[in-house]
Amino acid sequence: MDIYELQPHGVTVIDTGFVRPRFDAAYLVVQDGRAAYIDTGPNSAVPRLLGALERHGLAPDAVDYVIVTHVHLDHAGGAGLLLQHLPRARLVVHPRGARHLVDPTALMQGVRAVYGDEVAARDYGELVPVPADRVLTTHDGMVLELAGRPLLVADTPGHARHHHCIWDAASRGWFTGDTFGIAYPDLTTGSGRFAFPTTTPVQFEPEALRESIERLLAREPQVMYLTHFGATREVAAHAQMLRRQLDAMVRLAQGEAHAPARSERLREGLRQLYLHELAQGGCTRPAAECAALLEGDIELNAQGLEVWLDRQTAPKGTA
Structure with a gap:
């Protein structure tokens, strides 16, 4: 079953269905009839992403941006395929990651090296290249406007050097990708969700990650939108x-x-x-x-x- 969890301020959590339920999330942000996706999951998630848009009564040409926090395939693997359905959208990506989505050959080689050919084919399929003229690379402090709603880009290395997070002032929340770690709802304890960092190969840098985490907290966020998994308001404990x-x-x-x-x-x-x-x-x-x-x-x-x-x-x- 497809899972769409509505949050305040026009934010929808989309369970991409990758690996297991409530493991991998993408987000749809809707403002005054315009929309942006943040992270996509793999190719297999694209029908769910489009289904969330349809639930809002929006057509594919209402999407202005597909924003990926970084180019690991559980976050960005479906970007090229999704863009084929969205005639007006641009891909928003960290400059260190852009070339890997325009030509995903090296990215797929890296995935096969980590997971093996069989798992890479099963979980990710073949990546669809993103046309270079539809790519918008970011810089630290860049602001994207979604129907007048500002989405601020912050460079947040530590998990990967091609990682940025997105600040949504309307909800006072960060779309954190992997910078603010992992907290699966299935591992909730009496003290709240169990949270831990992800040090997935190959660019883990602990000092940079510590600095990025503190940078996110400096804005005193009320909610963190985790890719793994969902919105959490237990920010301080997390x-x-x-x-x-x-x-x-x-x-x-x-x-x-x-x-x-x-x-x-x-x-x-x-x-x-x-x-x-x-x-x-x-x-x-x-x-x-x-x-x-x-x-x-x-x-x-x-x-x-x-x-x-x-x-x-x-x-x-x-x-």
Whole structure:
């Protein structure tokens, strides 16, 4: 079943259906008959994105922007296919990521390297290139106008160098992509949602991520629109947990930097770190179920931490 969750101020959370329910979100922002998507999910999500527009009674030519927070395929994989349905829309993308959506060859090669050919084909399909003349690259502080509603772009590296977040003054909320971490509704505890950073390969930089998180908080947001997953108004508690988890993940990585079987030790360390935090928060779901829900993130986060560790020890000029 397609899930559309309406928020105040014309914001709709769209469950893209990627991986499992309430795992991957895209957003539709509607203002005075004009619309913008923020993140798209993969190709398979495009019917759901168009369905959300139809629910608002809007035609495809009402969409002005398709904004991707960064070019990882759970956020931007469907951008090219979606644009084929939207005659007036422009793709809004960080300048470091634009070329990968105009010519997605290298992007697909990277995805196959991380996930393997079979999983890449199953989950993402073949990316549709975006025509270069429909691309609008951003800069820090840039403002997009959606029927007079300002959407401010902020450069937010740390998860990836091609990452930006979008500030919506109308709702006092950030569309955070992966900068403000992950908080699955299925892992809600007595203390609120369990939140943790994502260190997916290959550009994790903890200091930059810390700075980006604090930059988002400086605007005193009332809501964070997470790609993984949904709108959260528990901003302060989420931020506190995110900081704590980020510090713990970095300590874990540094402690295992030279260990034998480093990959396995990192995966197990992350698993125990997350399960401990969930137990401390009063999670009633069995630990085995929690671990199963987090297994994909554990694998990718361990890979990303390894890439970061290797970059720290690489000869100068090769990192």
